Amino acid sequence: MNPTIIDDVDFRILQQLINDSTLSHKEIGQQVHMTGQAVGARIRRMRDSGIIEGYTVRWNPDKIGHAVQAFITVFLSSNIAHPAFQEFAKSNSSVVETYRVSGEGCYWMRVHTVNQQDLNAFLDQLLEFGNYRVNLAMGQIK
Template structure:
């Protein structure tokens, strides 16, 4: 499916505010609410728009330590590591599979050093790591 300029503008507006009403979105892209609703439904059905999300300021969740953790795998199989990561969702903002320095790059937020240390101790069962924290 090829996106036209209106589709791209709809996506841009939804990225800025996914709670916008179809009527308001239509005004921004010069369509009626019904016409923009039809386009949004088509974008969803085609899999171009897949999810609507929120962004939470982690500082308000008492997550004061922002860390990037380079992961170096012990073994060829990454399955145990990935299962561990899936269970630690409350701390992990992003888990990137990378090429270069390491196998994965975790972006995490922790309430304090104790939580970070507990996480790292358990992580060490699956992989080696190098931690960088944001000042």
């Protein structure tokens, strides 16, 4: 897959969206010295080419009672466990991110739970697929 080349204006538009995806095309246009309509056309082109894959929301899990954040390295017990584990990770609401990784472990997960008991229940479910190592977040830097 060849990377799509974008110009400086596209890159500046992309940076504006990364910083705040709620900005209107007009607001972005004011920052990059273009009309809102021209910005909209460039954004559509970047979506169509796959540069922009979607939009997301940054949220604070502590504010809704999800105070425990864990980083989990998963060690699957066998090669046949991958599909079932991947389905578990995709469908479990506590899982924020999952990556297949090289090096130590098979997968890396970021999990938010309401409390330690919910984390323990989640970890018990993980044992169906293999073993794990857990690190708890102590505070966010960035």
